[in-house]
Amino acid sequence: MIEDDGLIYPEVGSWAEEKYRLLSLYDELFSTGMKHKWDQRVYIDLYAGAGYGKIKGSKKILKGSPLLSLGVTHPFDKYIFCEKSPDLLAALTARVDRIAPQAQVAYVPGDCDSKIADICKEIPKGSPSNKVLSLCVVDPFDFGLKFETLKKLSVVYIDFVVLLAIGMDANRNYDHYVDGNSSKIDEALGNEEWRERWKAAGRRDFRRFLAQEFSMSMQSLGYLEQPLDRMKLVKSTEKNLSLYYIALFSRNKTAYKFWDEVLKYGTDQQSLFG
């Protein structure tokens, strides 16, 4: 049980527990598995949050993605946390200072899309004698991520764990996104041609379509194909509604071995760690 530390924490749905379980397991496998293969491992959180979240309607406090990444057995060599809300970032900074004072952390305040140059500057330069691998977690509230931002990051060795918050957003705002003049999905996918493909596909199951389209966009950057059955579909615990897919994107097969472990054991960590 995590005690209330008096700092702010946003409320999260109870399904967030599943997200955190998967993320922390992947952080653990990645940071340990890549330790001897790379000189530096960097963890980047584009939508970092406050470090803690409280489950709605309960007193249970959970660690958010940045604190989970700091808690791995073999910590990353550097952490980069971006958060738009100054209040949440202040709470995160205080928590990191208290919980992991030894960690090397760069904070980038503001919108990850407009601050992408600052984020990139914080990634240590790689060279043949200093091989740097980054893991970037992309966890927005809705389908508001921008493909262009991921593309800018993708010039270095970097894997992405992306929460495709499609169920909550795209289904609810379907008419606006598809038939209105919203550019939100164009920006998330990095193209406008998806509209034609959506029509050609017979306009069936928008959620699955968008997840497949996102995977295709990532493939255009050299990432391996991520089929739907290797994405984790997270549903709301109360109404059993599909909320989001969690997907890994890497250019290297090794990362997918870790991901398969996560998919296999993510619902019951005990079975992996004995």
Ligand SMILES: C[S@@+](CC[C@H](N)C(=O)[O-])C[C@H]1O[C@@H](n2cnc3c(N)ncnc32)[C@H](O)[C@@H]1O
């Ligand atoms: C779903 S929460 C993710 C929290 C965090 N990953 C966790 O596990 O606790 C999204 C967070 O992103 C922040 N945010 C929203 N838009 C942002 C943007 N464009 N750039 C950076 N942060 C943003 C919000 O303030 C919020 O804290």
